[in-house]
Amino acid sequence: MLSARNVIVALHEYHPPLGDRTGLRLDFNENTVGASPRCLTRLRALTVEDLARYPSREPIEREVASFLGLRPKEVLLTNGVDEGIRLLCETYLEPGDETIIVAPTFAMYEICALARGARVIAVPAEKGFAFPLEGILTAIGPRTRMIAIANPNNPTGTTATEEALLQIANAAPEAALLLDEAYYEFFGETLMSAVPRVPNLFVARTFSKAYGLAGLRVGVLAGPETPMGYVRRACSPYNVNTVALAVLPTALADTEYVDQYVAEVRRGRERLQKVLLERGIQYCPSRANFVLGDFGAVCKELVRSMNRRGILVRDRSSDPDCEGHVRITVGVEAHTDKLLAALRESLPELKSAVEVVR
Numbered sequence: 305m306l307s308a309r310n311v312i313v314a315l316h317e318y319h320p321p322l323g324d325r326t327g328l329r330l331d332f333n334e335n336t337v338g339a340s341p342r343c344l345t346r347l348r349a350l351t352v353e354d355l356a357r358y359p360s361r362e363p364i365e366r367e368v369a370s371f372l373g374l375r376p377k378e379v380l381l382t383n384g385v386d387e388g389i390r391l392l393c394e395t396y397l398e399p400g401d402e403t404i405i406v407a408p409t410f411a412m413y414e415i416c417a418l419a420r421g422a423r424v425i426a427v428p429a430e431k432g433f434a435f436p437l438e439g440i441l442t443a444i445g446p447r448t449r450m451i452a453i454a455n456p457n458n459p460t461g462t463t464a465t466e467e468a469l470l471q472i473a474n475a476a477p478e479a480a481l482l483l484d485e486a487y488y489e490f491f492g493e494t495l496m497s498a499v500p501r502v503p504n505l506f507v508a509r510t511f512s513k514a515y516g517l518a519g520l521r522v523g524v525l526a527g528p529e530t531p532m533g534y535v536r537r538a539c540s541p542y543n544v545n546t547v548a549l550a551v552l553p554t555a556l557a558d559t560e561y562v563d564q565y566v567a568e569v570r571r572g573r574e575r576l577q578k579v580l581l582e583r584g585i586q587y588c589p590s591r592a593n594f595v596l597g598d599f600g601a602v603c604k605e606l607v608r609s610m611n612r613r614g615i616l617v618r619d620r621s622s623d624p625d626c627e628g629h630v631r632i633t634v635g636v637e638a639h640t641d642k643l644l645a646a647l648r649e650s651l652p653e654l655k656s657a658v659e660v661v662r
């Protein structure tokens with residue numbers, strides 16, 4: 305009889321609540337208005353011949369490397385950051401090896417590591433979901449082969465300092481340090497330039513968030529030349545499709561579009577945090593395009609109330625230490641106006657709900 309590997313049988317399917325997502329989608333940290341309109345023009349110029357050919361990744365990889373200030377051999381285009389995570393696990397994890405993650409964090413690190421048969425050590429975030437530097441340093445052991453850190457972290461929006469990250473890379477020279485910078489544009493700090501000189505540092509970026517290309521599935525994994533050479537061996541030559549490769553240079557070139565989008569998100573993030581503060585709702589000061597608020601006993605009712613007003617937000621209660629927390633994506637100014645209006649309407653309703661619960 306056909307049987308799957310034990311570690312796969314033990315895995316739960318990761319099933320993000322996509323379903324019917326009509327309304328203003330503030331539940332998946334996507335760009336709320338979509339990519340630069342120039343991307344659509346480029347997409348429309350594609351021909352059936354373009355689609356008939358296998359995609360050629362290298363020319364675009366060279367462009368992206370130059371955009372990142374790296375050499376082509378240090379850069380791999382991936383089918384989203386998700387694929388970069390999987391490739392790193394395939395390249396560097398043997399069964400029984402250890403992977404260190406922060407709890408809570410992005411789910412794919414744990415899934416990909418477990419699928420390799422690795423052991424996952426989840427280090428709880430500190431108070432206020434602060435980055436647990438000491439906890440990670442303490443967790444590093446002789447079998448640590450991977451440490452995955454999202455900076456800013458998802459779902460909290462909290463960050464680690466460059467100093468802390470380099471300290472971790474130094475403390476675990478036999479481990480791949482995956483620094484996931486999916487939300488880099490909204491934060492503005494990066495370790496990308498350290499890639500050529502830190503032998504175990506890999507930095508991932510995505511075009512799913514600020515660039516608005518989540519549906520195309522394209523990301524970047526950067527790392528030092530020799531370690532990246534091994535990752536490349538594990539990768540399909542056609543992992544990024546023709547459409548994504550055609551659109552990517554156009555998306556990168558329209559810097560004005562991304563800058564404008566990021567500026568609106570940053571302003572919206574401050575406005576949302578101010579409203580939460582005024583209403584006495586605890587939140588993590590965020591450096592990403594979302595804010596995690598603690599709505600306690602009325603969390604589920606808040607999600608429903610926002611849904612009724614046409615706004616999707618994400619209940620993160622099942623994440624470690626996140627009971628009662630809702631993650632709210634921030635988009636362009638008009639969407640922030642809509643979000644805050646709905647939140648202001650929902651909160652008084654919820655206040656009476658809290659009283660009922662008490």
Ligand SMILES: Cc1ncc(COP(=O)(O)O)c(C=O)c1O
Nearest residue numbers: 384385386410454458486510512
């Ligand atoms: C920290 C983090 N990394 C990676 C991803 C996924 O990126 P991609 O769409 O490039 O696979 C997400 C998506 O939510 C994320 O939050």
